[in-house]
Amino acid sequence: MTRHFLDLSDAGGDGVAAMLADALERKAARQGWPKGRADADAPLAGHTLAMIFEKNSTRTRVSFDMAIRQLGGTSIVMDAGSMQLGRGESIADTARVLSGYVDAIMIRTDDHAKVVDMSKYASVPVINGLTDASHPCQIMADLLTIIESGRALPGLKVAWLGDGNNVLASIMEAGGLMHFDVVAACPQGFQPSDEDVARGRGRARVVGSAREAVEGADVIVTDTWISMGQDHAETKLAAMMPFQVDEALMAAAKPGAAFLHCLPAHRGEEVVDAVIDGPQSLIWAEAENRLHAQKSVLRWVFGQIG
Numbered sequence: 001m002t003r004h005f006l007d008l009s010d011a012g013g014d015g016v017a018a019m020l021a022d023a024l025e026r027k028a029a030r031q032g033w034p035k036g037r038a039d040a041d042a043p044l045a046g047h048t049l050a051m052i053f054e055k056n057s058t059r060t061r062v063s064f065d066m067a068i069r070q071l072g073g074t075s076i077v078m079d080a081g082s083m084q085l086g087r088g089e090s091i092a093d094t095a096r097v098l099s100g101y102v103d104a105i106m107i108r109t110d111d112h113a114k115v116v117d118m119s120k121y122a123s124v125p126v127i128n129g130l131t132d133a134s135h136p137c138q139i140m141a142d143l144l145t146i147i148e149s150g151r152a153l154p155g156l157k158v159a160w161l162g163d164g165n166n167v168l169a170s171i172m173e174a175g176g177l178m179h180f181d182v183v184a185a186c187p188q189g190f191q192p193s194d195e196d197v198a199r200g201r202g203r204a205r206v207v208g209s210a211r212e213a214v215e216g217a218d219v220i221v222t223d224t225w226i227s228m229g230q231d232h233a234e235t236k237l238a239a240m241m242p243f244q245v246d247e248a249l250m251a252a253a254k255p256g257a258a259f260l261h262c263l264p265a266h267r268g269e270e271v272v273d274a275v276i277d278g279p280q281s282l283i284w285a286e287a288e289n290r291l292h293a294q295k296s297v298l299r300w301v302f303g304q305i306g
Protein backbone atom coordinates (compact mmCIF):
# COMPACT_ATOMS: atom_id res chain seq x y z
CA MET A 1 0.00 0.00 0.00
CA THR A 2 1.26 3.49 -0.85
CA ARG A 3 2.37 5.40 2.25
CA HIS A 4 1.32 9.06 2.41
CA PHE A 5 2.49 11.53 5.06
CA LEU A 6 -0.33 14.04 5.36
CA ASP A 7 -0.24 14.15 9.14
CA LEU A 8 1.82 12.63 11.96
CA SER A 9 -1.00 10.17 12.64
CA ASP A 10 -0.30 8.53 9.26
CA ALA A 11 2.92 7.19 10.80
CA GLY A 12 1.54 6.81 14.34
CA GLY A 13 3.63 7.09 17.50
CA ASP A 14 5.83 4.12 16.62
CA GLY A 15 6.46 5.45 13.11
CA VAL A 16 7.33 8.93 14.41
CA ALA A 17 9.69 7.43 17.00
CA ALA A 18 11.38 5.30 14.35
CA MET A 19 11.84 8.31 12.07
CA LEU A 20 13.31 10.41 14.88
CA ALA A 21 15.80 7.68 15.78
CA ASP A 22 16.80 7.37 12.14
CA ALA A 23 17.20 11.15 11.78
CA LEU A 24 19.48 11.33 14.82
CA GLU A 25 21.63 8.50 13.52
CA ARG A 26 21.93 9.85 9.97
CA LYS A 27 22.65 13.39 11.22
CA ALA A 28 25.48 12.11 13.43
CA ALA A 29 26.91 10.06 10.56
CA ARG A 30 27.16 13.17 8.35
CA GLN A 31 29.04 15.45 10.74
CA GLY A 32 31.62 17.46 8.80
CA TRP A 33 30.48 16.27 5.37
CA PRO A 34 29.88 18.73 2.51
CA LYS A 35 26.13 19.32 2.10
CA GLY A 36 26.17 18.19 -1.51
CA ARG A 37 27.62 14.75 -0.85
CA ALA A 38 25.18 11.84 -0.66
CA ASP A 39 24.90 9.77 2.53
CA ALA A 40 27.22 6.78 2.47
CA ASP A 41 24.39 4.32 1.71
CA ALA A 42 22.48 6.66 -0.68
CA PRO A 43 19.24 4.80 0.16
CA LEU A 44 17.04 6.71 -2.31
CA ALA A 45 19.37 6.52 -5.30
CA GLY A 46 17.29 6.64 -8.47
CA HIS A 47 14.27 8.22 -6.73
CA THR A 48 12.82 11.58 -7.77
CA LEU A 49 10.74 13.89 -5.58
CA ALA A 50 8.45 16.49 -7.21
CA MET A 51 7.68 19.51 -5.05
CA ILE A 52 4.72 21.81 -5.73
CA PHE A 53 4.52 25.17 -3.98
CA GLU A 54 1.33 27.23 -3.99
CA LYS A 55 2.85 29.34 -1.20
CA ASN A 56 6.27 30.82 -0.56
CA SER A 57 8.89 28.82 1.29
CA THR A 58 12.56 28.96 2.23
CA ARG A 59 13.08 26.15 4.74
CA THR A 60 10.70 23.54 3.33
CA ARG A 61 11.85 24.09 -0.23
CA VAL A 62 15.60 23.97 0.37
CA SER A 63 15.59 21.31 3.09
CA PHE A 64 13.49 18.86 1.06
CA ASP A 65 15.63 19.51 -2.01
CA MET A 66 18.82 18.81 -0.06
CA ALA A 67 17.23 15.87 1.77
CA ILE A 68 16.40 13.91 -1.37
CA ARG A 69 19.83 14.73 -2.85
CA GLN A 70 21.69 13.59 0.26
CA LEU A 71 19.68 10.37 0.11
CA GLY A 72 21.02 9.87 -3.40
CA GLY A 73 17.90 10.99 -5.32
CA THR A 74 16.89 14.05 -7.32
CA SER A 75 14.13 16.66 -7.17
CA ILE A 76 11.94 18.82 -9.38
CA VAL A 77 10.68 22.02 -7.74
CA MET A 78 7.63 23.77 -9.23
CA ASP A 79 5.60 26.82 -8.29
CA ALA A 80 1.95 25.91 -8.81
CA GLY A 81 1.44 29.18 -10.70
CA SER A 82 3.86 28.06 -13.38
CA MET A 83 2.07 24.70 -13.81
CA GLN A 84 -1.21 23.99 -15.60
CA LEU A 85 -2.47 23.31 -12.07
CA GLY A 86 -2.34 27.07 -11.60
CA ARG A 87 -4.52 27.55 -14.68
CA GLY A 88 -7.29 25.14 -13.76
CA GLU A 89 -5.98 21.61 -14.37
CA SER A 90 -7.39 19.44 -11.60
CA ILE A 91 -5.42 18.00 -8.69
CA ALA A 92 -6.66 14.55 -9.71
CA ASP A 93 -5.25 14.83 -13.24
CA THR A 94 -2.02 16.40 -11.95
CA ALA A 95 -1.60 13.59 -9.43
CA ARG A 96 -2.08 10.88 -12.06
CA VAL A 97 0.30 12.52 -14.55
CA LEU A 98 3.09 13.20 -12.02
CA SER A 99 2.81 9.63 -10.72
CA GLY A 100 4.06 8.49 -14.10
CA TYR A 101 7.20 10.63 -13.86
CA VAL A 102 8.31 10.78 -10.24
CA ASP A 103 8.50 8.54 -7.16
CA ALA A 104 6.95 10.94 -4.60
CA ILE A 105 5.14 14.29 -4.51
CA MET A 106 5.38 16.98 -1.84
CA ILE A 107 2.82 19.78 -1.96
CA ARG A 108 2.40 23.05 -0.01
CA THR A 109 -1.03 24.63 -0.29
CA ASP A 110 -3.49 26.74 1.69
CA ASP A 111 -6.16 24.10 1.13
CA HIS A 112 -5.70 20.82 3.03
CA ALA A 113 -8.37 19.19 0.87
CA LYS A 114 -6.00 19.48 -2.11
CA VAL A 115 -3.33 17.39 -0.36
CA VAL A 116 -5.94 14.80 0.54
CA ASP A 117 -7.14 14.77 -3.10
CA MET A 118 -3.57 14.45 -4.33
CA SER A 119 -3.10 11.39 -2.11
CA LYS A 120 -6.33 9.83 -3.42
CA TYR A 121 -5.31 10.07 -7.05
CA ALA A 122 -1.51 9.67 -6.89
CA SER A 123 -0.07 6.18 -7.12
CA VAL A 124 3.13 7.41 -5.41
CA PRO A 125 3.58 8.77 -1.86
CA VAL A 126 2.29 12.28 -1.16
CA ILE A 127 3.81 14.46 1.58
CA ASN A 128 2.17 17.48 3.22
CA GLY A 129 4.64 20.38 3.04
CA LEU A 130 2.21 22.63 4.99
CA THR A 131 -1.49 23.26 4.59
CA ASP A 132 -3.98 25.50 6.36
CA ALA A 133 -4.70 22.53 8.66
CA SER A 134 -1.30 21.13 9.61
CA HIS A 135 2.48 21.22 9.25
CA PRO A 136 3.70 17.73 10.18
CA CYS A 137 7.19 18.06 8.66
CA GLN A 138 7.87 21.11 10.85
CA ILE A 139 6.85 19.23 13.95
CA MET A 140 9.14 16.31 13.08
CA ALA A 141 12.02 18.83 13.17
CA ASP A 142 10.73 20.31 16.44
CA LEU A 143 10.56 16.87 18.08
CA LEU A 144 14.08 16.09 16.87
CA THR A 145 15.34 19.38 18.33
CA ILE A 146 13.69 18.72 21.68
CA ILE A 147 15.23 15.24 21.89
CA GLU A 148 18.65 16.58 20.88
CA SER A 149 18.42 19.08 23.73
CA GLY A 150 18.46 16.13 26.14
CA ARG A 151 14.71 16.02 26.88
CA ALA A 152 12.63 12.86 26.58
CA LEU A 153 9.24 13.52 24.96
CA PRO A 154 6.95 11.55 27.32
CA GLY A 155 5.78 13.70 30.21
CA LEU A 156 7.05 17.02 28.83
CA LYS A 157 5.00 20.19 29.11
CA VAL A 158 5.03 22.21 25.88
CA ALA A 159 3.53 25.71 26.02
CA TRP A 160 2.23 27.36 22.86
CA LEU A 161 1.82 31.13 22.73
CA GLY A 162 -0.20 32.44 19.81
CA ASP A 163 -3.21 31.67 17.72
CA GLY A 164 -4.75 28.34 16.88
CA ASN A 165 -3.00 27.70 13.60
CA ASN A 166 -1.74 24.76 11.54
CA VAL A 167 1.52 24.44 13.49
CA LEU A 168 -0.32 24.23 16.81
CA ALA A 169 -2.66 21.59 15.36
CA SER A 170 0.34 19.40 14.52
CA ILE A 171 1.99 20.01 17.91
CA MET A 172 -1.21 18.92 19.61
CA GLU A 173 -1.31 15.81 17.45
CA ALA A 174 2.34 15.11 18.33
CA GLY A 175 1.52 15.44 22.04
CA GLY A 176 -1.19 12.81 21.71
CA LEU A 177 1.06 10.42 19.81
CA MET A 178 4.27 10.94 21.79
CA HIS A 179 2.68 11.36 25.26
CA PHE A 180 3.49 14.98 26.17
CA ASP A 181 1.20 17.78 27.30
CA VAL A 182 0.47 20.84 25.19
CA VAL A 183 -0.98 23.94 26.85
CA ALA A 184 -1.90 26.62 24.34
CA ALA A 185 -2.40 30.22 25.44
CA CYS A 186 -4.56 31.91 22.81
CA PRO A 187 -6.66 35.06 22.87
CA GLN A 188 -10.43 34.98 22.48
CA GLY A 189 -11.34 34.69 18.83
CA PHE A 190 -8.03 33.05 17.86
CA GLN A 191 -8.34 29.69 19.60
CA PRO A 192 -7.87 26.29 17.95
CA SER A 193 -10.93 24.29 16.93
CA ASP A 194 -12.25 21.57 19.21
CA GLU A 195 -11.23 19.12 16.49
CA ASP A 196 -7.60 20.28 16.68
CA VAL A 197 -7.57 20.07 20.48
CA ALA A 198 -8.97 16.53 20.20
CA ARG A 199 -5.90 15.56 18.16
CA GLY A 200 -4.03 15.79 21.47
CA ARG A 201 -5.94 12.72 22.73
CA GLY A 202 -6.64 14.38 26.08
CA ARG A 203 -3.14 15.87 26.48
CA ALA A 204 -3.90 19.25 24.86
CA ARG A 205 -5.78 22.15 26.39
CA VAL A 206 -6.33 25.85 25.79
CA VAL A 207 -5.97 28.62 28.38
CA GLY A 208 -6.44 32.37 28.18
CA SER A 209 -3.32 33.37 30.11
CA ALA A 210 0.26 33.28 28.82
CA ARG A 211 1.58 32.96 32.40
CA GLU A 212 -0.61 29.96 33.11
CA ALA A 213 0.58 28.23 29.94
CA VAL A 214 4.30 28.67 30.60
CA GLU A 215 4.28 27.79 34.30
CA GLY A 216 6.42 24.66 34.66
CA ALA A 217 6.81 24.36 30.87
CA ASP A 218 9.87 22.60 29.45
CA VAL A 219 9.49 24.06 25.97
CA ILE A 220 7.98 27.37 24.83
CA VAL A 221 6.79 27.57 21.22
CA THR A 222 5.42 30.44 19.22
CA ASP A 223 4.86 31.27 15.56
CA THR A 224 4.28 34.36 13.49
CA TRP A 225 0.87 35.86 14.20
CA ILE A 226 0.45 37.19 10.69
CA SER A 227 1.83 35.23 7.74
CA MET A 228 4.75 36.78 5.90
CA GLY A 229 3.61 39.16 3.19
CA GLN A 230 0.08 39.54 4.54
CA ASP A 231 -1.18 42.95 5.62
CA HIS A 232 -0.83 43.52 9.33
CA ALA A 233 -4.26 43.55 10.97
CA GLU A 234 -4.09 45.97 13.88
CA THR A 235 -6.99 44.31 15.72
CA LYS A 236 -5.26 40.92 15.61
CA LEU A 237 -1.94 42.40 16.71
CA ALA A 238 -3.60 44.12 19.66
CA ALA A 239 -5.27 40.87 20.74
CA MET A 240 -2.02 38.92 20.42
CA MET A 241 0.37 41.29 22.24
CA PRO A 242 -0.31 39.83 25.74
CA PHE A 243 0.99 36.51 24.32
CA GLN A 244 4.35 37.88 23.16
CA VAL A 245 7.28 35.76 24.35
CA ASP A 246 9.60 38.08 26.24
CA GLU A 247 12.26 37.57 28.90
CA ALA A 248 9.77 37.81 31.77
CA LEU A 249 7.61 35.07 30.25
CA MET A 250 10.64 32.81 29.71
CA ALA A 251 11.61 33.38 33.35
CA ALA A 252 8.16 32.11 34.41
CA ALA A 253 8.78 28.75 32.70
CA LYS A 254 10.90 25.90 34.03
CA PRO A 255 14.53 27.11 34.48
CA GLY A 256 16.42 26.59 31.23
CA ALA A 257 13.24 25.95 29.22
CA ALA A 258 13.86 25.72 25.48
CA PHE A 259 12.44 28.24 23.02
CA LEU A 260 11.30 27.11 19.55
CA HIS A 261 9.96 29.05 16.56
CA CYS A 262 9.47 27.43 13.13
CA LEU A 263 10.42 30.68 11.36
CA PRO A 264 10.04 33.03 9.58
CA ALA A 265 9.60 35.39 12.54
CA HIS A 266 8.28 38.89 12.99
CA ARG A 267 10.73 39.97 15.65
CA GLY A 268 9.19 42.38 18.14
CA GLU A 269 5.73 40.87 17.64
CA GLU A 270 5.39 37.23 18.71
CA VAL A 271 8.89 37.21 20.26
CA VAL A 272 11.47 39.76 21.35
CA ASP A 273 15.07 39.69 20.12
CA ALA A 274 16.43 38.90 23.60
CA VAL A 275 14.55 35.57 23.57
CA ILE A 276 14.87 34.49 19.94
CA ASP A 277 18.60 35.32 20.01
CA GLY A 278 19.04 34.29 23.64
CA PRO A 279 20.70 31.23 25.21
CA GLN A 280 17.47 29.22 25.51
CA SER A 281 16.60 29.60 21.84
CA LEU A 282 17.13 26.49 19.69
CA ILE A 283 15.82 28.01 16.46
CA TRP A 284 18.90 27.44 14.30
CA ALA A 285 19.11 23.76 15.23
CA GLU A 286 15.34 23.55 14.67
CA ALA A 287 15.69 25.02 11.17
CA GLU A 288 18.58 22.70 10.30
CA ASN A 289 16.64 19.74 11.63
CA ARG A 290 14.04 20.22 8.88
CA LEU A 291 16.67 18.61 6.64
CA HIS A 292 17.42 15.65 8.90
CA ALA A 293 13.80 14.99 9.88
CA GLN A 294 12.59 15.12 6.30
CA LYS A 295 15.15 12.60 5.19
CA SER A 296 13.48 10.19 7.58
CA VAL A 297 10.03 11.18 6.34
CA LEU A 298 11.19 10.37 2.80
CA ARG A 299 12.60 7.04 3.91
CA TRP A 300 9.39 6.28 5.82
CA VAL A 301 7.10 6.89 2.82
CA PHE A 302 9.28 4.55 0.77
CA GLY A 303 8.94 1.84 3.43
CA GLN A 304 12.58 1.95 4.54
CA ILE A 305 11.66 2.81 8.15
CA GLY A 306 8.90 1.55 10.44
Ligand code: CP
Binds near residue numbers: 056058138263
Ligand atom coordinates in the same frame (compact mmCIF):
# COMPACT_ATOMS: atom_id res chain seq x y z
N1 CP B 1 8.83 26.86 8.80
C1 CP B 1 8.61 26.79 7.46
O1 CP B 1 7.80 25.99 6.97
O2 CP B 1 9.40 27.64 6.74
P1 CP B 1 9.20 27.99 5.19
O3 CP B 1 7.87 28.68 5.08
O4 CP B 1 10.35 28.90 4.86
O5 CP B 1 9.21 26.72 4.40
